[in-house]
Amino acid sequence: MFESLIARPPDAIIALMELAKADKNPNKIDLGVGVYKTDDGATPIMRAVKQAEGLYLTEETTKSYVSTVGNSDFRTHMLDLIFGDNFAPLNENRIASAQATGGSGALRIGAELIKSSGKDPVVWVPTPTWANHEPLIGSVGLTIKSYPYYNRETLGVDFEDMLEHLKANATAGDVVVFHGCCHNPTGADLAPAEWDRAAEFMRDHELIPFIDLAYFGLGDGLEHDTYGLRKIGVTCPELILAASCSKNFALYKERVGLVAAITSTADQAKVVQGQLGALQRRLTSMPPDHGAALVARILGDAKLRAVWLEELTEMRDRIKQLRKDLSDALRVQGAEAMADAIIDQNGMFSTLPLSVEQVKRLRAEHSVYMTKSGRINIAGANSSNIPRLAAAILDVL
Numbered sequence: 170m171f172e173s174l175i176a177r178p179p180d181a182i183i184a185l186m187e188l189a190k191a192d193k194n195p196n197k198i199d200l201g202v203g204v205y206k207t208d209d210g211a212t213p214i215m216r217a218v219k220q221a222e223g224l225y226l227t228e229e230t231t232k233s234y235v236s237t238v239g240n241s242d243f244r245t246h247m248l249d250l251i252f253g254d255n256f257a258p259l260n261e262n263r264i265a266s267a268q269a270t271g272g273s274g275a276l277r278i279g280a281e282l283i284k285s286s287g288k289d290p291v292v293w294v295p296t297p298t299w300a301n302h303e304p305l306i307g308s309v310g311l312t313i314k315s316y317p318y319y320n321r322e323t324l325g326v327d328f329e330d331m332l333e334h335l336k337a338n339a340t341a342g343d344v345v346v347f348h349g350c351c352h353n354p355t356g357a358d359l360a361p362a363e364w365d366r367a368a369e370f371m372r373d374h375e376l377i378p379f380i381d382l383a384y385f386g387l388g389d390g391l392e393h394d395t396y397g398l399r400k401i402g403v404t405c406p407e408l409i410l411a412a413s414c415s416k417n418f419a420l421y422k423e424r425v426g427l428v429a430a431i432t433s434t435a436d437q438a439k440v441v442q443g444q445l446g447a448l449q450r451r452l453t454s455m456p457p458d459h460g461a462a463l464v465a466r467i468l469g470d471a472k473l474r475a476v477w478l479e480e481l482t483e484m485r486d487r488i489k490q491l492r493k494d495l496s497d498a499l500r501v502q503g504a505e506a507m508a509d510a511i512i513d514q515n516g517m518f519s520t521l522p523l524s525v526e527q528v529k530r531l532r533a534e535h536s537v538y539m540t541k542s543g544r545i546n547i548a549g550a551n552s553s554n555i556p557r558l559a560a561a562i563l564d565v566l
């Protein structure tokens with residue numbers, strides 16, 4: 170049977186991670202995979218997570234199954250964290266949710282939910298988008314199409330083009346994927362006023378929002394980073410959310426995520442709740458417990474929550490400082506637009522206006538690693554290598 174299989178190239182982001190790891194140059198700069206790093210290049214376990222782990226180790230009494238939709242405290246706390254107080258769909262019991270195996274697991278279950286509706290809508294993703302969106306969402310057999318999003322000339326969002334394109338090409342019932350904040354790979358987000366318009370646009374054209382919220386808390390703060398999601402959630406009757414705890418809790422390998430759906434009635438939420446459990450059962454039976462138990466513990470305990478919020482703020486502030494330092498170092502004649510964009514963009518990523526050739530030269534001549542689209546993970550830089558990084562970028566430009 171296996172003779173019919175064809176060799177597949179490794180995933181580009183994962184391959185880049187391996188390439189950077191294998192580079193023996195002590196001065197290498199790895200701006201590849203979206204993992205937060207401290208100034209000395211480590212990705213530590215957060216203090217709040219370590220404390221919660223200590224508690225869980227002594228308190229955990231069984232390894233028996235939890236449930237197909239996962240830890241219910243985790244789901245409740247996450248929904249409160251993401252949607253805040255007084256979120257109408259939450260108060261009206263119009264939200265169904267399930268713990269998922271990372272943000273990717275949440276995207277996959279979300280895609281399965283769309284497919285299960287039997288409506289076969291087109292799923293629209295921004296150009297560019299996270300490289301794994303299409304494989305993940307498309308793997309359930311949905312048609313994926315692209316809408317314009319990032320303008321590589323202005324280094325900002327082409328908001329009017331995006332609405333025009335969707336207006337002309339999407340039909341009622343189609344699904345539109347948004348990055349809730351910290352757009353991956355560009356860091357270019359919608360401004361609050363644009364989210365307001367996008368929400369009305371989605372409602373008026375009867376489009377279904379599918380929001381990927383992978384980096385919330387690492388942009389401009391929890392409130393700011395969930396503004397668009399909340400706005401769309403109270404404006405449109407339905408919404409699908411895929412949230413991740415990989416980045417903001419640094420729980421990458423534990424695979425912690427949440428899939429949620431806002432429905433137009435409480436009765437529909439009950440049906441969707443059952444569907445989420447059934448979908449998960451069909452895929453992996455149940456999500457892993459450990460990471461979600463830690464998040465539930467942290468969010469449910471005032472002291473641990475305060476520790477976590479403090480650490481999240483430290484991470485966010487460091488990313489902002491790195492943005493400022495890189496921007497300053499790149500601010501030479503001819504590169505001002507790039508320097509401005511790096512400051513304006515949000516979260517771990519920016520996409521630099523570099524060609525594939527220039528990205529290859531950065532790797533070969535300077536041991537600087539980024540995806541071939543020019544995406545950099547700004548958290549991979551540090552206070553001592555920023556001058557060298559800026560010089561390398563300016564050199565290939």
Ligand code: LMR
Nearest residue numbers: 182201202203204299353
């Ligand atoms: C990234 O975009 O680098 C991260 O989301 C990690 C991944 O799995 O691709």
